[in-house]
Amino acid sequence: MASSNSSDSSTPAELAAPYGSGPAAASAAASSGTSASGTGGTADGGTGGTAEAARKPAARIRTHHLQAAKVNGERFAMLTAYDQYTAEIFDQAGIEVLLVGDSASNNVFGNETSLPVTVDELLPLCRAVARSARRALVVADLPFGSYEVSTQQAVATGVRFLKEGLAHAVKIEGGKFYAETVRAMVQAGIPVMAHIGFTPQSEHSLGGYRVQGRGDDAQRLIDDAVALADAGAFSVLMEMVPASTAAAVDAAVDVPTVGIGAGSATTGQVLVWQDMAGLRGGKMAKFVKQYADLRTSLSDAAKAYGDDVRSGQFPGPEHSF
Ligand code: KIV
Numbered sequence: 670m671a672s673s674n675s676s677d678s679s680t681p682a683e684l685a686a687p688y689g690s691g692p693a694a695a696s697a698a699a700s701s702g703t704s705a706s707g708t709g710g711t712a713d714g715g716t717g718g719t720a721e722a723a724r725k726p727a728a729r730i731r732t733h734h735l736q737a738a739k740v741n742g743e744r745f746a747m748l749t750a751y752d753q754y755t756a757e758i759f760d761q762a763g764i765e766v767l768l769v770g771d772s773a774s775n776n777v778f779g780n781e782t783s784l785p786v787t788v789d790e791l792l793p794l795c796r797a798v799a800r801s802a803r804r805a806l807v808v809a810d811l812p813f814g815s816y817e818v819s820t821q822q823a824v825a826t827g828v829r830f831l832k833e834g835l836a837h838a839v840k841i842e843g844g845k846f847y848a849e850t851v852r853a854m855v856q857a858g859i860p861v862m863a864h865i866g867f868t869p870q871s872e873h874s875l876g877g878y879r880v881q882g883r884g885d886d887a888q889r890l891i892d893d894a895v896a897l898a899d900a901g902a903f904s905v906l907m908e909m910v911p912a913s914t915a916a917a918v919d920a921a922v923d924v925p926t927v928g929i930g931a932g933s934a935t936t937g938q939v940l941v942w943q944d945m946a947g948l949r950g951g952k953m954a955k956f957v958k959q960y961a962d963l964r965t966s967l968s969d970a971a972k973a974y975g976d977d978v979r980s981g982q983f984p985g986p987e988h989s990f
Pocket of ligand 1: 749772810908939
């Protein structure tokens, strides 16, 4: 996916390139120690380039790039991020969309569910992520209670996330009932991603963590997605939906869809980063693929440090002034 403002003519190879394939890519890749081409090519993509060009910031992924991905049959990746270092690492790894999820509630703030987290708690996390990501589109979740009361409340909260949180877009949970809310936010200049299927903020009314859109219920999700896309949502995210239903929803809307536990037909996929990287302990949902075991690595590092301190091995002369 090309991440410039000038062109939508993306190629699959560009989707994998953290900083595109030009000189800015070379500079970013040099600092991160990776190949900028993402395809084994030369760091400057064979185009040469000036030092001035190399200092240019990476071009930002915009909602129209995600739209182009759908049109061109490409995929994009989305991960949650809640702080400076994860945002920086995921951005430099080429993740196209970073979500400052209300899952911070149960992955950062120690709550059991996503319900207790507040706007004032999420805003500083969002700012940290937005300041640290040079290329990724940063989407912020509007937390439970911050948009349901009225379209005015939704617009006001959305404005806070773009103005104070420096987010590029927001995400709200809920079906076609929220179409007017989405319309009002989009008219106010707030790009909205709609979240349907299992919506964790409604866990109590949905009767717990349950797959949504099975059998005859599939049509409800299709209707939701069509209404939200018609209202101006730039993307529809589906959580815990049968793969066949998600495919039908994806076919029913022109906007890119994102899945989490929704099969492989969506344009994008999202995971909570602590699940993806194995930081969180306990049982993982069926839809999680773990790509690292950070919990074991961190625990081993902490144990080794503790042992060294207790035995007097740390600090050594090399760590002393
Ligand atoms: O808050 C979050 O992490 C989310 C994802 C589960 C999509 O909404």
